[in-house]
Amino acid sequence: MLSKWLKPATHNQQSRFAPKTLALLAIFAASYALPSHALNVFVCEPEWGALVRAHAPHANIYAATTSRQDPHYVQARPSLISQMRRADLAVCSGAELEIGWLPMLQARSNNAKVQDGQSGMFYASEYVAMLDTHDHVDRSMGDIHAHGNPHVQFAVKDMPRISTALTARLVDIDPDNARQYQANGIRFRGHWHRQITQWEEVAEPLQGLNVVGYHGTYRYLFDWLGIAQVGDLEPKPGLSPTNAHIHSLAQLGADAVDLIVYSSHQDSRPASWLQQRIDKPVLELPLTVEGDQSLTEMIDIVIGDLLKQTGKQTHLPVQ
Numbered sequence: 001m002l003s004k005w006l007k008p009a010t011h012n013q014q015s016r017f018a019p020k021t022l023a024l025l026a027i028f029a030a031s032y033a034l035p036s037h038a039l040n041v042f043v044c045e046p047e048w049g050a051l052v053r054a055h056a057p058h059a060n061i062y063a064a065t066t067s068r069q070d071p072h073y074v075q076a077r078p079s080l081i082s083q084m085r086r087a088d089l090a091v092c093s094g095a096e097l098e099i100g101w102l103p104m105l106q107a108r109s110n111n112a113k114v115q116d117g118q119s120g121m122f123y124a125s126e127y128v129a130m131l132d133t134h135d136h137v138d139r140s141m142g143d144i145h146a147h148g149n150p151h152v153q154f155a156v157k158d159m160p161r162i163s164t165a166l167t168a169r170l171v172d173i174d175p176d177n178a179r180q181y182q183a184n185g186i187r188f189r190g191h192w193h194r195q196i197t198q199w200e201e202v203a204e205p206l207q208g209l210n211v212v213g214y215h216g217t218y219r220y221l222f223d224w225l226g227i228a229q230v231g232d233l234e235p236k237p238g239l240s241p242t243n244a245h246i247h248s249l250a251q252l253g254a255d256a257v258d259l260i261v262y263s264s265h266q267d268s269r270p271a272s273w274l275q276q277r278i279d280k281p282v283l284e285l286p287l288t289v290e291g292d293q294s295l296t297e298m299i300d301i302v303i304g305d306l307l308k309q310t311g312k313q314t315h316l317p318v319q
Ligand SMILES: [Zn+2]
Pocket: 072, 145, 150, 151, 215, 216
């Protein structure tokens, strides 16, 4: 029955417009409604993929690393080079986190857009009030981050500044979609500011907590929430834990430490060795987002896990 009613309409259309005209109209409509091509965005770490998605949901995002990889040490594989070659924008932590592999990708990509100083190369740490900067660096300090701590995915207070800068960069690269990027940026920052208020409220019991960490991964988060990292499983930044060093940490005494923390991409054994000596809980925290998680979910999980493991609180407020 339906086809009976549709047929005359189709017939009328064909009689009024030649097929070639219709095809041209279709092409014009498609090119008018869609951007010339979806942006190709290369992110060094998954957390920046989540940030880009919140601002440019139609972008093709390729993450160079996963939550199980150490972002300090990555092999500059051909697949990474070819992804870098087609990128309109690359988003990385910067501050030398990726110094062992990103410069090689940039050089081998032959892509002028993603070289340092170009609008297609975005370093999140440039918009963060850096912690642990050093005036003087030498080999005796270990494999240290001379330009400050680059693990800025947990620089919660500075995330709105990163968002503002990323929005401006997207507008610069793809002005046709400027209004969309600006609206998404405003939405992200509004949501994030409301989250900060909630997170600070719910995490208040964590103030004064003494933690032995494993590298400076949560430095910004701890600083924000008033948590002290009283020891590090690494004898020096970037150096693997040793028995002698774990022994020296045990000398801190059980009263000086509330919790031992390591990250999802790290070996859990050094934390267990220290636990055997001082009998304090061990907690694995995420390094970054998993799958399609948002940055908000990542921070929710970290704060929720800290609260649970320390017995301070067992739930987050309903979103
Ligand atoms: Zn590091």
